[in-house]
Amino acid sequence: MKETGNIELGVKTRSRQSITTPRAKISLSAEQIISDYRLAVRSRAASELGRREVLAGRAPFGIFGDGKEVAQLAMAHVMRPGDWRSGYYRDQTVMLAVGTTTLEQYFAQLYADADVARDPFSGGRQMSNHYATRIVDEQGHWRDLLSAVQVGSDFSPVAGHMPRSVGLAWASKLYRESAVLRDVAKGFSRNGNEVCFTTIGNAAAAEGLFWESVNAVGVLQVPLLISVWDDGYGISVPNELQMTKSSVSAALAGMRRDGGGPGFEIEVVKGWDYVALCDTYAIIAERVRREHVPAIVHVIEMTQPQGHSTSGSHERYKTKERLTFEVEADPIRRMREWMIREDIADAATLDDFEKHDRSEVEQIREKAYATFQEPIFRRRDEALTLIAAAAMESGVALDAQANELRDAGDPLNHRAVYVAAFRALAALRGREGPARAELAGFVRTYREENETRYNSHLLSESDRSPLRVRPVAPEFPAKPETIDGRLVLLRCFDANLTRDPRIVILGEDVGRLGDVNLVYEGLQEKHGALRITDTGIREATILGQGIGAALRGLRPIVDIQYVDYLLFALQLASDDLATLRHRTAGGQMAPVVIRTKGHRLQGIWHTGSPMQMLLGTLRGIHVCVPRDMTQAAGFYNTLLRSDDPALVIEVLSGYRLKERVPSNIGDYTLPLGVPELLREGSDVTIVTYGALCRIALEAAQDLAAADIDVEIVDVRTLLPFDVGHTIVGSVKKTGALLVVDEDLPGGASAYILQQIIELQGGIDHLDVGPRTLTARANRTPVGVDGDYFSKPSREDIFVAAYAIQRERRPDRFPSLDMELDR
Ligand SMILES: Cc1ncc(C[n+]2csc(CCOP(=O)(O)OP(=O)(O)O)c2C)c(N)n1
Numbered sequence: 001m002k003e004t005g006n007i008e009l010g011v012k013t014r015s016r017q018s019i020t021t022p023r024a025k026i027s028l029s030a031e032q033i034i035s036d037y038r039l040a041v042r043s044r045a046a047s048e049l050g051r052r053e054v055l056a057g058r059a060p061f062g063i064f065g066d067g068k069e070v071a072q073l074a075m076a077h078v079m080r081p082g083d084w085r086s087g088y089y090r091d092q093t094v095m096l097a098v099g100t101t102t103l104e105q106y107f108a109q110l111y112a113d114a115d116v117a118r119d120p121f122s123g124g125r126q127m128s129n130h131y132a133t134r135i136v137d138e139q140g141h142w143r144d145l146l147s148a149v150q151v152g153s154d155f156s157p158v159a160g161h162m163p164r165s166v167g168l169a170w171a172s173k174l175y176r177e178s179a180v181l182r183d184v185a186k187g188f189s190r191n192g193n194e195v196c197f198t199t200i201g202n203a204a205a206a207e208g209l210f211w212e213s214v215n216a217v218g219v220l221q222v223p224l225l226i227s228v229w230d231d232g233y234g235i236s237v238p239n240e241l242q243m244t245k246s247s248v249s250a251a252l253a254g255m256r257r258d259g260g261g262p263g264f265e266i267e268v269v270k271g272w273d274y275v276a277l278c279d280t281y282a283i284i285a286e287r288v289r290r291e292h293v294p295a296i297v298h299v300i301e302m303t304q305p306q307g308h309s310t311s312g313s314h315e316r317y318k319t320k321e322r323l324t325f326e327v328e329a330d331p332i333r334r335m336r337e338w339m340i341r342e343d344i345a346d347a348a349t350l351d352d353f354e355k356h357d358r359s360e361v362e363q364i365r366e367k368a369y370a371t372f373q374e375p376i377f378r379r380r381d382e383a384l385t386l387i388a389a390a391a392m393e394s395g396v397a398l399d400a401q402a403n404e405l406r407d408a409g410d411p412l413n414h415r416a417v418y419v420a421a422f423r424a425l426a427a428l429r430g431r432e433g434p435a436r437a438e439l440a441g442f443v444r445t446y447r448e449e450n451e452t453r454y455n456s457h458l459l460s461e462s463d464r465s466p467l468r469v470r471p472v473a474p475e476f477p478a479k480p481e482t483i484d485g486r487l488v489l490l491r492c493f494d495a496n497l498t499r500d501p502r503i504v505i506l507g508e509d510v511g512r513l514g515d516v517n518l519v520y521e522g523l524q525e526k527h528g529a530l531r532i533t534d535t536g537i538r539e540a541t542i543l544g545q546g547i548g549a550a551l552r553g554l555r556p557i558v559d560i561q562y563v564d565y566l567l568f569a570l571q572l573a574s575d576d577l578a579t580l581r582h583r584t585a586g587g588q589m590a591p592v593v594i595r596t597k598g599h600r601l602q603g604i605w606h607t608g609s610p611m612q613m614l615l616g617t618l619r620g621i622h623v624c625v626p627r628d629m630t631q632a633a634g635f636y637n638t639l640l641r642s643d644d645p646a647l648v649i650e651v652l653s654g655y656r657l658k659e660r661v662p663s664n665i666g667d668y669t670l671p672l673g674v675p676e677l678l679r680e681g682s683d684v685t686i687v688t689y690g691a692l693c694r695i696a697l698e699a700a701q702d703l704a705a706a707d708i709d710v711e712i713v714d715v716r717t718l719l720p721f722d723v724g725h726t727i728v729g730s731v732k733k734t735g736a737l738l739v740v741d742e743d744l745p746g747g748a749s750a751y752i753l754q755q756i757i758e759l760q761g762g763i764d765h766l767d768v769g770p771r772t773l774t775a776r777a778n779r780t781p782v783g784v785d786g787d788y789f790s791k792p793s794r795e796d797i798f799v800a801a802y803a804i805q806r807e808r809r810p811d812r813f814p815s816l817d818m819e820l821d822r
């Protein structure tokens with residue numbers, strides 16, 4: 001290394017101490033450049049060792065950031081504490097550079113080490129290179145998010161993180177422009193100066209979510225800096241088959257900002273050109289941060305020295321020329337050549353560094369592996385001791401189980417230990433003795449331990465869980481006002497917006513119109529357009545906008561106009577929102593409330609009740625199905641005071657129905673998982689929810705006239721479902737169960753049966769088989785008759801309940817001479 005003075009880029013002088021990039025005039029000292037280079041080398045070594053470990057069978061799967069190192073060094077230079085990264089599985093270099101990961105943690109995650117102290121990103125739940133910062137502490141309370149760069153939890157569905165990135169950037173706009181947020185910004189924002197850096201592969205940029213997000217951000221004008229890592233391929237499929245004009249920046253050209261107008265800053269830069277990259281990121285990030293304009297940096301000529309991932313070999317699909325190019329355009333190689341050319345360091349010095357750094361990375365890896373294995377070894381030794389003692393005590397030969405465990409491979413897994421202990425215990429069935437009892441205790445506690453290790457944190461475990469919100473009953477004055485259901489909601493949202501400045505409502509037609517059912521009428525004028533905010537028709541990014549904002553401490557209510565259109569956002573709701581807490585082992589939360597409406601109104605796409613689809617995809621989100629707006633408001637009051645995401649599906653046909661309005665409209669809180677008995681009866685338990693509650697109550701009158709006394713239970717929330725197991729009490733009393741559901745046959749009704757019949761033990765109390773009455777399998781045709789003949793009706797409920805009673809007492813209940821055609 002030679003040192004004296006400065007050089008202008010490309011202008012050779014005798015000075016070699018620092019480099020000033022041409023446009024940005026940032027100065028990089030030789031020391032900094034060398035340190036960058038060494039980090040790139042360490043990162044590459046980590047990629048190579050990672051691949052080796054997977055191929056040797058010591059790690060489950062590997063996907064690495066080799067070939068993407070140098071651009072990430074440049075990006076790291078402009079990231080500041082409080083900024084966010086929301087990206088994908090190629091980003092280990094930037095994570096190492098900004099200090100949000102260490103190599104120890106990188107290897108721990110590679111090995112699927114489930115200790116959160118070692119893999120703080122996912123506690124062994126996610127594949128390698130899936131990062132996250134722990135934005136909440138062990139108690140589930142917010143940490144100071146301004147002390148370091150934060151990372152929105154990475155996941156594998158490519159481009160799925162883009163909608164959330166929109167929200168992470170949007171939060172900066174809210175924190176900068178919304179006066180009411182000043183007092184609550186501490187720990188979350190410094191005047192909205194935070195930039196969200198998002199990264200995406202060239203091929204993932206072909207996904208719809210990318211385009212929807214880009215458009216949303218272009219409209220919103222928020223500080224999102226999108227880097228597209230372009231290595232020419234998406235696994236084996238080249239750019240020609242991925243992108244119009246084979247180039248995302250060419251395809252996006254129409255979004256480019258003209259002068260100071262709206263749009264994007266768009267830059268194209270080569271992935272091996274360290275100086276140009278530093279220059280570009282310095283210029284662009286400064287503009288994004290100061291002016292809150294979005295930008296796209298298209299980084300081309302990136303490489304994949306080891307191919308896509310450990311599941312294949314790129315020699316199979318890349319041409320010879322491309323493979324040669326990948327060697328020649330290797331960013332580390334080019335950076336090194338440039339450093340030598342510029343006399344920043346000579347080859348021998350760099351060789352020394354490289355040797356030293358590579359061996360250090362290998363040592364870190366080795367230690368990470370040993371640390372990962374050590375507690376499992378301890379459990380194995382314990383198990384072997386217990387098995388030996390139990391064999392001795394019982395005289396039963398347990399050598400096979402013990403030997404299998406002794407021979408269990410590299411790595412040793414908890415599974416192998418558990419299986420051996422369990423099989424030994426199974427072989428001792430019918431035996432008694434303290435050693436056997438101790439082995440049984442080990443199996444039980446070990447199972448519980450692994451239950452926590454792998455299956456905890458689906459939902460909040462904090463003191464702010466919605467399940468811990470103290471229920472407050474609605475209060476009705478002596479002469480309660482009776483108003484339209486929509487006004488009950490309006491007053492509820494108004495009260496909550498007034499109470500908590502962090503609450504924002506976003507969606508289609510929510511602002512100027514005040515919702516298609518006028519639920520927010522006048523609220524935008526009162527609370528401002530930043531808090532009741534109209535969006536384009538883009539359900540996925542409406543939800544993503546909410547998720548990102550929630551990650552930054554805000555309380556978004558995401559408005560999806562009809563439940564039928566939630567499908568557009570369902571991938572995200574399922575993959576991102578529902579898994580967030582679990583996949584970060586309790587490290588992140590996004591308490592988004594999704595408000596939508598469904599059940600019956602008109603036609604195929606305004607009558608949906610696709611509960612089974614939601615139950616199957618949204619574990620990790622509470623699902624509330626209130627029967628009226630007073631109930632809905634009570635759920636909103638609970639959810640907006642707690643820390644889990646939730647979906648509330650209002651009854652579409654209920655906005656104009658009159659309801660009594662509680663005097664504590666913004667303050668009463670309904671508990672989740674607590675059904676309500678709507679009608680007492682002795683013959684048949686009818687379990688239902690939502691719009692069907694009213695119809696079931698009407699049918700109950702007809703049934704009473706026919707001498708059948710039904711009990712009606714409104715489950716109120718499907719997730720969680722009757723946490724106190726109260727419904728079985730009703731079944732015990734009546735001996736008969738009829739589940740009435742607007743979902744299709746075998747849909748939510750099957751879930752409800754599983755809960756009551758199996759989980760609550762309802763089977764033991766039935767004297768007649770359980771029944772379901774559901775909608776037909778087809779969608780609902782338009783018009784009164786289409787609705788009537790495809791969804792459960794008052795008369796259908798009559799027939800279904802009557803059939804149950806007739807089955808029990810044919811003498812008392814003569815045939816109706818008709819049966820439901822199901
Ligand atoms: C939605 C989705 N579809 C398919 C995949 C499988 N897959 C994983 S990576 C990948 C290629 C991504 O290519 P690109 O975006 O260019 O990123 P690169 O891996 O090249 O950096 C594919 C198809 C996935 N993870 N997610």
Ligand SMILES: [Mg+2]
Pocket residue numbers: 201202203229230231232233234235
């Ligand atoms: Mg690619």
